[in-house]
Amino acid sequence: NDDLGIPTKLGDVGVKKNGIRPMAKAAMLSGNIAVNPRKTSQSDLETIFQQAI
Numbered sequence: 001n002d003d004l005g006i007p008t009k010l011g012d013v014g015v016k017k018n019g020i021r022p023m024a025k026a027a028m029l030s031g032n033i034a035v036n037p038r039k040t041s042q043s044d045l046e047t048i049f050q051q052a053i
Contacts (some may be wrong), residue, residue, distance in 0.1 A: 010049060015053060017053065021046060023045075024045035024046045027045050028045065
């Protein structure tokens with residue numbers, strides 16, 4: 001990522017802590033969550049996004 005200049009953290013593209021819950025909610029509604037091989041909750045996504053900031 002560094003060689004290509006691609007951001008590695010959500011914070012690098014402007015995501016703030018207050019954006020985590022809306023992002024997780026949108027992800028749950030997107031339909032993509034249905035094909036995830038692991039059952040995932042909104043809380044799981046919020047944790048993942050928090051760690052990615």
